[in-house]
Amino acid sequence: MKKLALITGASSGIGKELARIHASKNGELILVARRIEELEKLKLELESQFKVKVWVIEQDLTVKNAAANVYNFTKKNNLEIDYLFNNAGFGGHGFFVDRPITKDLEMIDLNVSALVELSHLFLQNMKIRKAGKILNTASTAGFLPGPLQATYFATKAFVVSFSEALAHELKPHNISVTALCPGPVKTEFEKTAGMTGGNLFEKAASAKSTAEKGYRAMEKGKVICISDPVLNILIQYIMPFIPKVIIPGMVQKMQTI
Template identity: 40%
Template sequence: MFPKKIDHKQPKKTALITGAAAGIGYELASIFARDGYNLVLVDKNEQQLANVTNELKSKFGSLITMITKDLSLPTSSLEIYSQLQAASINVDFLVNNAGFGHYGFFADTDLTSELDMLQVNLVTLTHMTKLFVRDMAKRGQGKVLNVASTAAFQPGPLMAVYFATKAYVLSFSQAIANELEGTGVTVTVLCPGPTESAFHVTTGMAETELVKGKKMMDAATVARVGYRGLMANKTVVIPGVKNRILAETVRFIPRSLVTKFVRNMQELPSIDEGASI
């Protein structure tokens, strides 16, 4: 079961969610809204974000601040933080969900897209965490949910940069969770396996052995498991028994074999240059 809904006699807390217009981000926004929290929703897709905002306002009566922002821009984190400071909005839950992937051989893929990926998946996530965790620690309470992936547990040929960014998110989150012990601030890292979304089609992975014909967890289930883990102050949350077993197993297999296995799972008969999302 979900944690009990908040006491509406108390000032409502606020959850900031990036990448909130679709997928896991949208599902997390829906859960927070259903449980009575105020929301700050961030996404670069203005129309889709507006649709989500209107839907959640209508369905749950949520107080929502909508921020259209391209998180691949280095200035985006500080702009979001400054806008909320000016509006006197304290963030009690920070959900760094935004991210994207790129498929193909590293020597052939587009550098600009990969630099944007590093900015969104890694640099912006770190900057957002730095800005908001400082305030949380001063207030003696707060929660951070960083969305990584089971990709974080091994190298990923044909998605080398993406896998590496998720490994960073996992390591970073575990480290600062330890540093923040006793401050009233907790950090949770969510590591879902392949999830039903447009990700696999857009990146060109739909025909790989990893994806084709496989029954994947849906975004709503992933969000629900991640939310429960966040509220329970868990540090690492891996939805699905199979995903948890695989994440643990790779620690005991030679790294070279794991890398070859991942490549076999991700390789296509012929690979074109990857498409970013």
């Protein structure tokens, strides 16, 4: 039976690679992002390479009714989602007080509100069917306070916490929820966040390997997947012993360009 996946932020980076992996497993896809021309290109690639059906939705997920528009598209086309990938997101560098507040509110709309609303909409049917999987792209930023990216880190802390709680609530319904938590990854993220020129992304992981680890974790029903092995050890086994008061300073140093 072909699994149908809906991926937000499928026009580049991790989302695009998640789409390629899913198609390579003979899965069908609904791709969502703003850049329709990128989505159309990916649709052509996947349909011709893997002979799977791909739908595309051009949608800015920060606007009013965005999640409902996506949901209504699937309803209208009688499409039942097996896997939901809440992946679209962006960051933004700088001191919170000096950043345009509109940008940070937009970040919350995308990284948090759209993810919550899409989850709620698509979970209704998953609950009835007693089957489904959600992969939320969070970040290792979700485990720390993040001076110089305060709002971004906080949005990802929300995603980690929300995913852990939902995973627990939905277990009896045979629905898994996974939070993929990458460290730096070579995608358009660095540029969008205004972080080019620093050294944080020098040894960044590839989008492909990150997506592979996330997809595998989702298949296994793992709740948290920290895709970078060094950061995994740091966050799980070393950070709990570091005094909390020194963490913001350490993070700010790392985030300084």
